[in-house]
Amino acid sequence: xxxxxxxxxxxxxxxxxxxxxxxxxxxxxxxxxxxxxxxxxxxxxxxxxxxxxxxxxxxxxxxxxxxxxxxxxxxxxxxxxxxxxxxxxxxxxxxxxxxxxxxxxxxxxxxxxxxxxxxxxxxxxxxxxxxxxxxxxxxxxxxxxxxxxxxxxxxxxxxxxxxxxxxxxxxxxxxxxxxxxxxxxxxxxxxxxxxxxxxxxxxxxxxxxxxxxxxxxxxxxxxxxxxxxxxxxxxxxxxxxxxxxxxxxxxxxxxx
Amino acid sequence: xxxxxxxxxxxxxxxxxxxxxxxxxxxxxxxxxxxxxxxxxxxxxxxxxxxxxxxxxxxxxxxxxxxxxxxxxxxxxxxxxxxxxxxxxxxxxxxxxxxxxxxxxxxxxxxxxxxxxxxxxxxxxxxxxxxxxxxxxxxxxxxxxxxxxxxxxxxxxxxxxxxxxxxxxxxxxxxxxxxxxxxxxxxxxxxxxxxxxxxxxxxxxxxxxxxxxxxxxxxxxxxxxxxxxxxxxxxxxxxxxxxxxxxxxxxxxxxx
Numbered sequence: 001x002x003x004x005x006x007x008x009x010x011x012x013x014x015x016x017x018x019x020x021x022x023x024x025x026x027x028x029x030x031x032x033x034x035x036x037x038x039x040x041x042x043x044x045x046x047x048x049x050x051x052x053x054x055x056x057x058x059x060x061x062x063x064x065x066x067x068x069x070x071x072x073x074x075x076x077x078x079x080x081x082x083x084x085x086x087x088x089x090x091x092x093x094x095x096x097x098x099x100x101x102x103x104x105x106x107x108x109x110x111x112x113x114x115x116x117x118x119x120x121x122x123x124x125x126x127x128x129x130x131x132x133x134x135x136x137x138x139x140x141x142x143x144x145x146x147x148x149x150x151x152x153x154x155x156x157x158x159x160x161x162x163x164x165x166x167x168x169x170x171x172x173x174x175x176x177x178x179x180x181x182x183x184x185x186x187x188x189x190x191x192x193x194x195x196x197x198x199x200x201x202x203x204x205x206x207x208x209x210x211x212x213x214x215x216x217x218x219x220x221x222x223x224x225x226x227x228x229x230x231x232x233x234x235x236x237x238x239x240x241x242x243x244x245x246x247x248x249x250x251x252x253x254x255x256x
Numbered sequence: 257x258x259x260x261x262x263x264x265x266x267x268x269x270x271x272x273x274x275x276x277x278x279x280x281x282x283x284x285x286x287x288x289x290x291x292x293x294x295x296x297x298x299x300x301x302x303x304x305x306x307x308x309x310x311x312x313x314x315x316x317x318x319x320x321x322x323x324x325x326x327x328x329x330x331x332x333x334x335x336x337x338x339x340x341x342x343x344x345x346x347x348x349x350x351x352x353x354x355x356x357x358x359x360x361x362x363x364x365x366x367x368x369x370x371x372x373x374x375x376x377x378x379x380x381x382x383x384x385x386x387x388x389x390x391x392x393x394x395x396x397x398x399x400x401x402x403x404x405x406x407x408x409x410x411x412x413x414x415x416x417x418x419x420x421x422x423x424x425x426x427x428x429x430x431x432x433x434x435x436x437x438x439x440x441x442x443x444x445x446x447x448x449x450x451x452x453x454x455x456x457x458x459x460x461x462x463x464x465x466x467x468x469x470x471x472x473x474x475x476x477x478x479x480x481x482x483x484x485x486x487x488x489x490x491x492x493x494x495x496x497x498x499x500x501x502x503x504x505x506x507x508x509x510x511x512x
Contacts, residue, residue, distance in 0.1 A: 013382040060383055084379055092382040123340055126269040126348040127316055127498075131383060242383070 001101055004071040008079065009105065010035075010049075011095035012064040017130040017239070018090055021057045022064070031055075031091060035066065038086050043072050052105045052246040053112065056198075058238035060131065063094075063113075063245040067105040103252050111175070111193050111247040116204040116240045118186040125184075132185065133204075133240035139211030141186055145179040147210045147217035148188075150224065151203065152177060159223035159232060162198035170196060179207065186211075189244070201235045209233035257357050260327040264335065265361065266291075266305075267351040268320040273386040273495070274346055278311045278320070287311075287347060291322065294342050299328050308361045308502040309368065312454075314494035316387065319350075319369075319501040323361040359508050367431065367449050367503040372460040372496045374442040381440075388441065389460070389496035395467030397442055401435040403466045403473035404444075406480065407459065408433060415479035415488060418454035426452060435463065442467075445500070457491045465489035 001007070012035065020028035024036075032049055039047040052065040074082060079096035087093065117132040119125040124134040151174045158170040174192040181187075188204055206223075209215035215233060223231040257263070268291065276284035280292075288305055295303040308321040330338060335352035343349065373388040375381040380390040407430045414426040430448040437443075444460055462479075465471040471489060479487040 013379075015382050015385070062383065080379055089380065089385050090382050092379050094377075094379050123336055123348050123350050124345065126271050126346050127318065127387060129271070129345050 001069060005069050006071070007067055007069050007099050007101055007103055008076055009065060009067045009097045009099045009103065010079065010083075010093050012066055013062050013092045013094055014060060014064070015090040015130065016055060016058050016060045019057065021059070022051050022053065022055045022061075028057075031061075031064075032066075034088065034091060035083075035093075036068075038083055039068060039070070041086060042082055043070050043074075045070060050105050052109055053243055055241075055243055056238050058130075059241045059243070060239075061243040064243055065105050065246040065248075067099065067103060097253075099253060100255060102255055103248075105246075108248050108252040109194065109246055110249045110252075111191060112195065112243065113189065113191040113245040113247075114195070114200045115242045115244050116188040116190075116200060116236065117242070118188070118204070118208065118236075118240060119184060120181075120186045121184040128185075130239050131242070133208075133237045135186075135208055135212075137212045139186060139208065140213075141179050141181045141211065143217055144186075144188075144207045144211040147220055148177045148179060148190075148203070148207060150218075150221040151190075155224050156227065157196055157199060157224070158227040159229050160199045160202045161196035161229075162202065162235060167196055172196065172199070177203075198235050201238070201241060202229075202232055204236035204240065206233035208236060257325060261325050262327070263323055263325050263355050263357055263359055264332055265321060265323045265353045265355045265359065266335065266339075266349050268322055269318050269348045269350055270316060270320070271346040271386065272311060272314050272316045275313065277313045277315070278307050278309065278317075284313075287317075287320075288322075290344065290347060291339075291349075292324075294339055295324060295326070297342060298338055299326050299330075301326060306361050308365055309499050311497075311499055312494050314386075315497045315499070316495075317499040320499050321361050321502040321504075323355065323359060353509075355509060356511060358511060359504075361502075364504050364508040365450065365502055366505045366508075367447060368451065368499065369445065369447040369501040369503075370451070370456045371498045371500050372444040372446075372456060372492065373498070374444070374460070374464065374496060375440060376437075376442045377440040384441075386495050387498070389464075389493045391442075391464055391468075393468045395442060395464065396469075397435050397437045397467065399473055400442075400444075400463045400467040403476055404433045404435060404446075404459070404463060406474075406477040407446075411480050412483065413452055413455060413480070414483040415485045416455045416458045417452035417485075418458065418491060423452055428452065428455070433459075454491050457494065457497060458485075458488055460492035460496065462489035464492060 080093040119132040336349040
């Protein structure tokens with residue numbers, strides 16, 4: 001890149017409730033658009049932001065990542081403080097870093113962690129209504145956790161992909177998956193190298209069905225074996241999902 | 257009471273962000289008013305609700321309690337389900353119980369537990385912005401926890417009362433107080449027989465000052481000894497405060 005233009009990586013957290021998702025769209029404000037407009041006001045030039053993950057409407061992030069190119073005198077580590085004075089309070093930039101020109105927020109990703117939160121109580125939650133899905137019937141988190149272990153490893157996750165995805169292959173690797181209870185909150189945490197469109201929400205919906213006996217625990221294994229979407233439960237609602245972390249290999253930050 | 261009128265106790269949770277507080281006021285919708293109007297629509301008669309605690313604007317509840325008198329054929333345990341279909345999603349009724357005529361949501365209280373949540377991170381929280389106070393400087397939760405123990409017991413808490421309270425005595429008993437860290441969240445939990453107006457928020461504000469060395473750990477003891485409000489920190493903002501539980505003695509539910 002020329003003329004002092006450098007590449008910057010931001011770590012971004014947002015409450016997705018008020019947005020049509022990460023990506024720019026016609027039908028409402030997106031996180032990407034809000035971030036781009038704020039960067040343009042701060043830097044006084046046109047900025048295009050590239051996110052690691054195109055989160056859906058209502059989906060949240062604690063550790064989304066996004067890169068942009070700009071020539072600016074503002075040190076990368078000062079960008080969060082400058083941006084947070086101008087952003088709406090449901091979007092916070094948590095970190096800024098200058099990265100090599102070869103770094104790409106999406107293509108350089110080596111892994112991601114998502115969390116799906118279920119409010120498992122007879123009545124919905126007033127306080128966490130936008131941060132969790134409500135399941136009134138009692139779920140067995142131990143059966144859910146055990147059943148989920150079938151997904152660990154490298155598999156063809158074709159059955160776990162909503163139509164509308166653009167992936168060339170449906171083979172993915174899940175490194176770790178767990179379900180644990182904290183009082184009335186059930187937390188599903190899943191880490192992998194990459195995820196198909198709606199994959200975590202389909203896993204969550206299926207585990208909910210397994211957790212109250214509507215589907216047998218073997219359903220996940222069967223879906224891996226057959227590729228049959230119909231072996232699985234419905235796609236769980238977006239507000240339970242939070243993108244927790246996006247990981248990059250160390251060399252992504254050093255190679256020129 | 258006559259004509260089949262009975263007393264009912266509700267357990268109520270709410271996100272206080274959108275309300276001017278528990279109590280009916282001129283300057284905006286209150287939780288009490290919303291609950292009364294919903295009960296009136298459900299039961300078809302005028303209802304007056306009495307809450308255990310008059311939480312301020314922006315303060316939340318997981319376990320507020322409120323009683324009302326009505327003649328209704330709806331069983332008490334069905335009230336939450338009926339009310340929740342009509343209430344806005346930031347108010348949820350979690351339980352309903354028929355209680356003796358002598359029961360009073362406020363005067364029968366034997367104890368309450370509050371929690372104050374601090375987001376202790378350089379940047380504010382996008383997800384919990386309405387459920388926590390933001391403190392960017394690093395707080396020492398161990399010093400805060402230790403300092404707070406001075407409050408345990410029966411003391412004159414005159415220094416801890418905001419003006420505007422109507423208490424006849426400022427003697428209160430704190431049974432338990434703790435400060436613990438869960439990642440970037442600091443949780444102050446305090447249980448006592450009763451609390452003065454703004455008492456928990458003044459304790460929270462003082463512990464924040466103690467946690468980053470602006471006030472010495474002995475400040476709480478000094479304020480107890482002298483009754484001097486100026487020995488303490490500012491009143492911490494309302495959005496960090498949640499009324500967790502209201503307790504009653506067993507005999508309140510049985511005596512006629």
